[in-house]
Structure formats: structure tokens, C-alpha cells
Amino acid sequence: MKEDINPPVRNIEEEYHINIGPQHPSTHGVLRLVASLKGETVTSLKPHCGYIHRGIEKMCEKDTYPQVIHLTDRMDYLSAHINNHVVCLLVEKALEVDVPERVQYIRTIMDELTRIASHQLWWGCFGMDMGGQTCLLYGMRDREKILDAFEESCGSRLLHSYYTPGGLMKDIHPNFQKKVKDFIKYFRKKIHDYDCILTGNVIMQERTKGVGILTKEEAIDYGVTGPTGRASGFSCDVRKRYPYGVYDRVGFKEILGTKGDTFERYMMRMLEMRESMNIIEQLIDNIPAGDYTAKMKAVLKLPAGEYYQRVESARGELGVYVVSDGNKSPYRMKFRSPNFSNLSALDHICRGFKIADLIAISGSLDFVIPDIDR
Amino acid sequence: MDFSIYDLTSFDQGIDKCLYENLTPFWATVVEMTLIGLIFLIFYALVALFLIYAERKVCAFMQNRVGPNRVGPYGIFQLIADFIKLMLKEIIPIKNADKFLFNLAPFIVVIASFMAMAAIPFAKGLHAIDFDIGILYVVAVSSMGVIGVLLAGWSSNNKYSLIGAMRSGAMIVSYELSVGLSLLTVVILAGTMQFSAIVEGQANGWFIFKGHLPAVIAFIIYLIAGTAEANRGPFDLAEAESELTAGYHTEYSGIKFALFYMCEYMNMFIVASIAATVFLGGWMPLHISGWEGFNHVMDFIPPFLWYLGKTFALVWVIMWFKWTFPRLRIDQVLTLEWKYLLPINLVNILIMAFIVLMGWHF
Amino acid sequence: MKSFFKYFTGIFYGVKSLLSGLSVTGKYFFSPGAIVTQQYPENRKKLEMFDRFKGEVVMPHDEKNHHRCTGCGICGNSCPNGSIEIIQDKIDTPDGKKERIIGKHIYHLSMCTFCGLCIKSCPSNALAWGQEFEHAVFDRSKLTKILNKPGSSISKDIAE
Ligand code: SF4
Ligand code: SF4
Numbered sequence: 001m002k003e004d005i006n007p008p009v010r011n012i013e014e015e016y017h018i019n020i021g022p023q024h025p026s027t028h029g030v031l032r033l034v035a036s037l038k039g040e041t042v043t044s045l046k047p048h049c050g051y052i053h054r055g056i057e058k059m060c061e062k063d064t065y066p067q068v069i070h071l072t073d074r075m076d077y078l079s080a081h082i083n084n085h086v087v088c089l090l091v092e093k094a095l096e097v098d099v100p101e102r103v104q105y106i107r108t109i110m111d112e113l114t115r116i117a118s119h120q121l122w123w124g125c126f127g128m129d130m131g132g133q134t135c136l137l138y139g140m141r142d143r144e145k146i147l148d149a150f151e152e153s154c155g156s157r158l159l160h161s162y163y164t165p166g167g168l169m170k171d172i173h174p175n176f177q178k179k180v181k182d183f184i185k186y187f188r189k190k191i192h193d194y195d196c197i198l199t200g201n202v203i204m205q206e207r208t209k210g211v212g213i214l215t216k217e218e219a220i221d222y223g224v225t226g227p228t229g230r231a232s233g234f235s236c237d238v239r240k241r242y243p244y245g246v247y248d249r250v251g252f253k254e255i256l257g258t259k260g261d262t263f264e265r266y267m268m269r270m271l272e273m274r275e276s277m278n279i280i281e282q283l284i285d286n287i288p289a290g291d292y293t294a295k296m297k298a299v300l301k302l303p304a305g306e307y308y309q310r311v312e313s314a315r316g317e318l319g320v321y322v323v324s325d326g327n328k329s330p331y332r333m334k335f336r337s338p339n340f341s342n343l344s345a346l347d348h349i350c351r352g353f354k355i356a357d358l359i360a361i362s363g364s365l366d367f368v369i370p371d372i373d374r
Numbered sequence: 375m376d377f378s379i380y381d382l383t384s385f386d387q388g389i390d391k392c393l394y395e396n397l398t399p400f401w402a403t404v405v406e407m408t409l410i411g412l413i414f415l416i417f418y419a420l421v422a423l424f425l426i427y428a429e430r431k432v433c434a435f436m437q438n439r440v441g442p443n444r445v446g447p448y449g450i451f452q453l454i455a456d457f458i459k460l461m462l463k464e465i466i467p468i469k470n471a472d473k474f475l476f477n478l479a480p481f482i483v484v485i486a487s488f489m490a491m492a493a494i495p496f497a498k499g500l501h502a503i504d505f506d507i508g509i510l511y512v513v514a515v516s517s518m519g520v521i522g523v524l525l526a527g528w529s530s531n532n533k534y535s536l537i538g539a540m541r542s543g544a545m546i547v548s549y550e551l552s553v554g555l556s557l558l559t560v561v562i563l564a565g566t567m568q569f570s571a572i573v574e575g576q577a578n579g580w581f582i583f584k585g586h587l588p589a590v591i592a593f594i595i596y597l598i599a600g601t602a603e604a605n606r607g608p609f610d611l612a613e614a615e616s617e618l619t620a621g622y623h624t625e626y627s628g629i630k631f632a633l634f635y636m637c638e639y640m641n642m643f644i645v646a647s648i649a650a651t652v653f654l655g656g657w658m659p660l661h662i663s664g665w666e667g668f669n670h671v672m673d674f675i676p677p678f679l680w681y682l683g684k685t686f687a688l689v690w691v692i693m694w695f696k697w698t699f700p701r702l703r704i705d706q707v708l709t710l711e712w713k714y715l716l717p718i719n720l721v722n723i724l725i726m727a728f729i730v731l732m733g734w735h736f
Numbered sequence: 737m738k739s740f741f742k743y744f745t746g747i748f749y750g751v752k753s754l755l756s757g758l759s760v761t762g763k764y765f766f767s768p769g770a771i772v773t774q775q776y777p778e779n780r781k782k783l784e785m786f787d788r789f790k791g792e793v794v795m796p797h798d799e800k801n802h803h804r805c806t807g808c809g810i811c812g813n814s815c816p817n818g819s820i821e822i823i824q825d826k827i828d829t830p831d832g833k834k835e836r837i838i839g840k841h842i843y844h845l846s847m848c849t850f851c852g853l854c855i856k857s858c859p860s861n862a863l864a865w866g867q868e869f870e871h872a873v874f875d876r877s878k879l880t881k882i883l884n885k886p887g888s889s890i891s892k893d894i895a896e
Pocket of ligand 1: 804805806807808809810811812822838857858859860861862863
């Protein structure tokens, strides 16, 4: 349980530091956390990022807008479709293109599938962080079904580059709808297994309830968004507040928590998977006929000015800010990645908890390191 | 009952007599000890290899995988390959490590598990030593392994190792109580601490059936505490892969790592075989009073197979725990012991004593 | 009394939750049909990739060894990574004019990020996705491929 680690004078001499990462089984990438410990209790934590910085924002400055898409895939590779979406939306907004209805439906479905796939993998990794290695394999197994559906339509499983400004690379595969419906039928059964093996488990509940509490005010202060922010009661779902795609036409609940502890963050994602399935079920049979891409010019030049567009990625609010000088490539492109803001709250919420809790907390924040560093 | 067909006592005594007739008593003892040592060494290695293989297959099936299947049919030679790899691997010297303790630690762990194995009766007349305080001996010896773990953690000069070792120390000290007390429940029922006598006492029914509910509770507590003693998931805090990379053996490589690795499995095997011996009748076949034909058929299965069958069934249960549950946190581990297992255990012993006093057991 | 009651209900629900977890893994242990692992090198014969699978960029040739590439270089320009190099060639047409054709369409598989822009942007649909995925080689230079086959020429309907 939480220990008070802020007595008036913190005895620095008694503390020691350990490096968690950059090579560590539970940082899921090359994040380095330097934890100061007193016994097993974390007194402070310094995240060091940048180990996988690839300069994506700088690279975007030399690329044309369609070329930028394939770089965004590689930021948060678990929600590649959603990353593609944000750039496409921005270009379409700036050029005032009317995107066909069909495209918007397909994009929304793809986004939600991505969200489920991402949460499945997160569930597996979280289970593994907690020490239940079997979870990882179950998460991976079920995710495979979505990836198969993606592969058939988009050609690849992880980095799709499927959206283009104005539409899609290709129309969906004729089998796509059937596959998705099969998946939903399958997964509604399997998610019950998830609950049996982890959600209801007394060990897991004891380990996560009341651990790593982030209040609503703090969530807003740190800019924590996504399921993590919503667990604290911060209503920040971009899909509800600034609808894009066809989110304004489907009925879905914004899942909100109250306590903001690790268990609540966990539950947010479990419920979101169910909600995403509801969204997909509403759309999958109603995809209107039409073109899979709007007529676009061969070279896209955004009018000079500044643009901002946001979407709800699997981890929170993903924003892209573009300064254009009227050329075919952006003058400056900046991504507001949800993981970076979420990471900033980690130090605050893990103080006073044990190392085991730190792992659980950072697992519940669901980091994708390349998205932090870009 | 007639176990004469599989009784090895006369065989043992024959060898014993033969040696003493032909050699001086000193050399006869030496030869006997060497023989037993060799047999145990081979048995130890074989069981450890088999268990590692079994664990990989069991966890694979639980996770919808097939497990090792490349080296040899069904991957049975995978372990040999792994073993050769570990043997040939460079042993990395650790800077500023306490060399002597660092090298000593794996051997302490191995020796502890070796000594514990000596007391286990594998079949009638097939055990190395038959103390009349067998249970006390096993409890005492098996808890020695933690010294090796502590030394490994301390001497590696690594903070991960140290944290892992400290956790392990705290955990084993507490769970030792539950192991001892749950075995004591059976000792009350059996009226003896001698393993052979305990097994003989189960000829007409295993203690888990004879002792009513208290025996079942003691069995469950023993399994939980034994899992903790063997440092296995969900009590693998000392290793805690996702927290401490590999815990107390982070810095070990090559053959020394292999020793730790083997020990983990042997400890599990010892825990399971003690549970099988004490609660499930050891090498004693399953007998149901009244079913003469059934009992007779059961007698034809060699006792050694009965013993192995029961032990591996329990090993499977322990593996099942590991591959299902998330790991406990250190304070949860201690809460579980001091707030749940220990009080329940104490009450359980009282009830058992009462039952035995009233003669309500079978 | 109340805390006493809570103690036992706690144990009861705890054990129940553990058992429900055990039932899941136990169920899968005894249902080998649920195994999802693919036996990769063995199933190679049967393994079929989806026809949209992005394995590599290829230039389809018809049975007369005709491709559709005019050597315009648009694909190279639209590639974000410079994975495509176009070496143009000039030939004399029968009516005495010089015409630009493709000399070498060089594709660096090692630099390709499979974004598909080259295929999308090609005005004469000369490129397509190939389903080959076993790209591991011992020498990096083997990943540089020349897509137009030797001796091939542009098919008639494009040339017009
Ligand atoms: S492949 Fe297409 S785009 Fe590339 S040079 Fe040939 S015709 Fe032009
Ligand atoms: S797929 Fe993309 S990266 Fe690869 S060659 Fe074509 S344009 Fe270049």
C-alpha cells in the first residue's frame, strides 16, 4: 500500500536508484525509467526518453502530404490506422475535400478495429506485467483475427498505410464484412475468458485497486487523455467532443471512471473494447455504396496557414499541427502524441508505491514507446 | 495386503549383505554411498530435464501453442540442445562481485534440494534414509535453499538481484510455518513422523480421505505454501521477470544458471512428492475398501509408478497455477500467509487433533 | 462479527475467482483443437498469402515478355524513401524519332517501407504487389532488384 514518502526531509542517503529500461521486459520498448527507491518503495521516478527517436517530424518536412502517411504508421504502430486518419483528416479539412460517405464508414470501422486490436495487445502485455504470462498469448491469439481482416483488405498487418488524403488505397475486400462479423461473434465469447482469467482475479484486483491514483484535476493538468484520462473522470473522448468520421451518427457511450486508479484504467479499456464492438456492429452492415476515394489533385498543396486536427487514438488524443507555406510539403509538422503526456504523469502517480506497483501502473498507462519519441 | 511382488526391501538387504560380506565395513559403506549418490544424481538430472520439457509443453497447451517441436519428435531433444548450450556458454565474471559466495550460491541450492530428496520414499524399500523424524528433516533441509538464494542475490552486486533475494528471504521464512504446520496436521493423524510409516498408514485409504475436511484444507495449504517455497509463480517474486528481469539469478550465466534453473524444477518436484507421500498415499496404490477385485488390479501397478503418477499430477497442478495467476505483490504474499494461511492452519490442527482424539477418522 | 463475516466471504470470493481463472487455462489445456500455431516451414506449400498482401513491388510481365512501364519516373518521384531508381534509355522508332523507354527499373527492397505510393501513382499501372515474403538473404545487394526483365519490352497498348 501507499507509503508516505514525503516527510519534511527526505533522506536521500537512504535512497538508491535502479534503471528500469532501456532494456527491460516490462517497458515494452526502449523507455528508460530511473527509479529512486527506498527499500522497495519508489520515491521518485525520472523517465528518459529518446532512445527510439527517429526524427519523424523533421522527415515530414521534406515529404509530400501523401508521403507523410507512411511515417505516421510508425509512430504508434499499434494504432496505425488512426494515425493515418489524423493526417488525412487534416489535409482534407485544409483542402476542403468532400470525402465520400463510404470512405468515412470504412475508416470508422477500421479505426475501431484498430482500437480493439490495440487493447487486446495491451491486455496481454498488462497481464504479463502482472506476472500472468498466459494473458499475452490469449491477447495475441484474438488480435490475429483482426490482423487477418486487415491483411486481406489493406495488404499488411501492422503498418497499413491504407488511408490516403481523400480516401483509401483500395476498396475493402469483399470478405471484409463477413470477417469482421465473425470476429465480433468470436470475440464476444473470448472477452469472457479475459474477465475470468484477469479482471475477476483476486490477486489482480488486490494489486491494482487503489494503486496509482490520478485525480481528475491532475489528469487535466498533465494533459492525460484517452482511457487513462477517462478513468479519472476526465471526459476527453475526441470521438464525442469533436466528432470525425461517422462517430456523430453512431450511438456509443463515453466510458468514464471515477477513481482513477490502476484497476479503473484497466476497466476502461475492457469496456471500450465492448463499446467498439457495438460501434462496428452498427456500421458494418450499413456501409453505403460509392467511391473509395474522392477526386484529388495529383500534387496536394495546402494553402498557407496553420492547421490542427485531432482524433482519438487507442491511447488518447492524437493531434497533428501543421504550418503550411503553400508548398507541397509542410513547413512544420508537430504531433501531439498521447503517450508523451501520459508518461509525464507517471512520476507523480507512482510515488510511494512499490516496484511491483510501478510496473502495474506503467502497464496500465499503455505506453507505445515509438510514439513517445517519434 | 500383499505387496510382496514389488517389495524391494529384500533386494536392498541382499545387496547390503553381499557388500558387507565381501568388504570391510568401511569400504562397504563407501561403496553403498557412492552407488546411492550416483543413482540420485542420474535421477535428479533426468527428472529435472523431464520437468523442464513438461513445463514448456504444459504452458504451451494452456496458451494454445504447441511448445518445443523442432528438435526431435515432439521436441523431446530440445532440452538436450539447451543443456549443451548452457554447458558451453561463457560464464561471465561479474565485476565487484563477491567471487566466493557468488560461486558457492548455486551449489547450496542444489545441495539443499538433494538432501531433501534423500528422505522421500519412492517405493517400498526404495528410499535412501528412513529417519523416524523424516518430516522434520525434510522441512528443515528444504528451507536451506533460501540461503543459496540470499547469497546469490547479495553477492552478485546487482540491485535487481538483491531485491529479489530479500523478497525471497521474507517469503520463505513466513511460508516455512505453513508448510510445517500443514504437515503437522497429518502427523497428528498418522501418529508418526517417519515417511515409511506414514505411507504404510495409508494402506487402507489416503490421508486426504481419512482425515475428513481438515486433511483437505491442510493439503490445499501445503500446496500453496509449497509453491511459495519452491519460488514458483504466482509466488515467483524472487525472479519476477517483469519487475526484476530475472531476480536473484540475473547475473548468472552458463552452467551456474543451469543449476538454479534445474533447482527450481527439482524443488517443485520435491514439494509435489512430499504432498503425494503425505496426503495421497505415496507409492501406495488406490484402494477402496470393499472392492476386492478393484484393489487387486491396483496392486499390480508397481508402487514406483503410483508414486510418479501422483507426483506428476501434483506437479501439473503447480504448473497450472503458474500459468494462470498473476504474480502477488510482496505485501500480499505476507498478508496471505499471516492473515489467512497461518490462522486457518492453526484452527485446522486443533480440529484435526480433536477428530483424532474422538477417533472419528477412518 | 461483521469483520469476521467479511473475512470468510473474502476467502470465498477469492477462491471462486481463482477457480474461474483456472477453468479457462484448464479448458484450453484439454482442447488441443484450440491450438493456433502455424507450423511455418512445413505449411509452406499450403501457405497462401492474400492477393493484396504487400510482399514486394513487382512489375508484371505478360507471356510475350511485355511490361507496361514507359519509364516516366513518376514512381521514383513519389517514393518517400528513394527506393526506386529509373534509368532511362532511348531507342529509335521505325519512323525515325527517338523514343524514351525504360532501361532499368531498379527497386531497392531494403529501403522500401511498403507504402504503396509507387503503385498508386504509376500512370500506366505497370507496378503491382508481389506476394513473396521470404526476403531473407545473406547479402544486402541481393535486395536490389531490377524489375523489368531482360529482353522485355513495353506492351503495344501502352506504347500507343
Ligand atoms: S513504373 Fe510506372 S511510374 Fe514508374 S517509370 Fe514505369 S510507368 Fe512510370
Ligand atoms: S512501396 Fe513505397 S517505399 Fe516502397 S518503393 Fe513503392 S513508393 Fe517506395
